[in-house]
Every structure is written in C-alpha cells, then in structure tokens.
Amino acid sequence: xxxxxxTKIKQIxxxxxxxxxxxxxxxxxxxxxxxxxxxxxTNNMKQxxxxxxxNYFTSFIExxxxxxxxxxxxxxxxxxxxxxxxxxxxWFFGTTVIGLPVVFGLVMYRGFCIGYTISIVINVFGIxxxxxxxxxxxLLQNIIFIPSxxxxxxxxxxxxxxxxxDKRKENIKLEIIRHTLFSLLMLGFILLSTIIDTFxxxxxxxxxxxxx
Numbered sequence: 001x002x003x004x005x006x007t008k009i010k011q012i013x014x015x016x017x018x019x020x021x022x023x024x025x026x027x028x029x030x031x032x033x034x035x036x037x038x039x040x041x042t043n044n045m046k047q048x049x050x051x052x053x054x055n056y057f058t059s060f061i062e063x064x065x066x067x068x069x070x071x072x073x074x075x076x077x078x079x080x081x082x083x084x085x086x087x088x089x090x091w092f093f094g095t096t097v098i099g100l101p102v103v104f105g106l107v108m109y110r111g112f113c114i115g116y117t118i119s120i121v122i123n124v125f126g127i128x129x130x131x132x133x134x135x136x137x138x139l140l141q142n143i144i145f146i147p148s149x150x151x152x153x154x155x156x157x158x159x160x161x162x163x164x165x166d167k168r169k170e171n172i173k174l175e176i177i178r179h180t181l182f183s184l185l186m187l188g189f190i191l192l193s194t195i196i197d198t199f200x201x202x203x204x205x206x207x208x209x210x211x212x
Contacts, residue, residue, distance in 0.1 A: 038114065038118070061212060076195070
C-alpha cells in the first residue's frame with residue numbers, strides 16, 4: 001500500500017516537473033544568478049568589511065567549538081518560524097499578478113545567501129576544508145529546501161500565466177486553490193528540511209567542528 005502511494009507521489013511530481021519544464025529552468029537560472037551575485041558581492045567587499053565578516057564567522061566557529069550542548073529546541077523554533085515566513089511570502093506574492101517580481105527576488109535572494117555563505121566559508125577555511133564544511137552544514141537540508149522553494153515559485157508563475165490567459169473568476173479561484181494546496185505540500189518539505197538542518201546537520205557540524 002505504501003509503495004503504491006509513494007509511486008503515485010513520484011509520478012505526480014515527475015509529471016508536474018515535465019509539464020512546467022521551462023518554468024523550472026527559468027527559476028533555476030534565477031537561483032544560480034543569486035548564487036553568483038552572493039559570491040561576487042563577497043569577493044568585492046571592501047577590505048574592512050571583509051575583515052569584519054571573517055572575524056564574525058571565525059568567532060562563530062570558536063563559540064560553537066566551546067558550546068557543550070546546542071539548544072536544538074530553540075534553534076528548531078527559530079528556523080521553523082523563519083522558513084515558514086519565507087514560504088508564506090513566496091505563496092502570497094505568487095497569488096498576485098504584480099507580486100511575481102517579488103517571487104523572482106525571493107528565489108534570487110535565497111541563492112544570494114547560499115553564494116555569500118559558500119564564499120565566506122571557502123575564504124576562511126580554504127577550498128578543501130571549506131567544501132567539507134559546506135557539505136556537512138548546508139547540503140542535506142538544501143537538497144530538499146531549494147527544490148521546494150523553486151517549486152512554490154514555479155506554482156506562482158503558473159498561476160500568473162493562468163490569470164493573464166483566462167480571466168474568468170471561476171478559473172482564477174480554482175488556480176489559486178491549486179497554488180495554495182501545492183504550496184502547503186512544499187511547505188511540508190521545507191519544514192522537513194528545517195528538522196534535518198536542526199537535528200542532523202547541526203549535530204554533524206558540532207561533532208566535526210574541532211577539525212576546522
């Protein structure tokens with residue numbers, strides 16, 4: 001029974017991606033542009049700003065090394081609130097025609113944050129240690145978080161196209177309901193990625209931080 005349900009879910013996701021292939025490519029490019037801008041921004045900061053960021057990151061690492069036990073409950077609460085707000089903003093602006101540029105901006109901003117973080121980590125630790133740090137602290141949760149974020153953006157873009165092509169009220173209502181239900185499904189994945197980040201990635205980083 002579970003295998004059948006899992007197969008159905010996989011087929012639904014596969015069909016959704018194939019039907020919206022162009023939109024996924026567009027949002028993936030926007031996300032990659034965000035990463036590039038994050039790296040570019042970090043590498044072109046003034047020397048004083050760069051030193052300040054490096055010192056902040058180094059002090060964070062040292063603090064983490066000295067912490068006996070991480071308050072995962074408080075961390076989970078904070079991350080859940082932050083990521084839920086982000087997903088709700090994506091959904092909300094995706095339901096409005098004029099909000100589509102904001103959706104693009106939010107996806108690009110997420111890419112920017114990742115690019116910025118990657119650049120800082122590699123500047124502090126070097127390539128080998130930096131990549132190891134990134135794989136431990138960022139990979140697991142973002143395998144789920146990034147596609148879910150892009151998927152909500154694509155759903156909003158699809159809603160925008162539906163509204164502009166067919167302005168009947170019944171059609172608009174139906175598409176908004178579809179967008180909302182799909183966004184709720186993706187929110188579930190985003191919350192799952194938050195749990196992975198809090199309980200797996202953070203503990204992995206804590207147990208390996210002494211090697212950095």
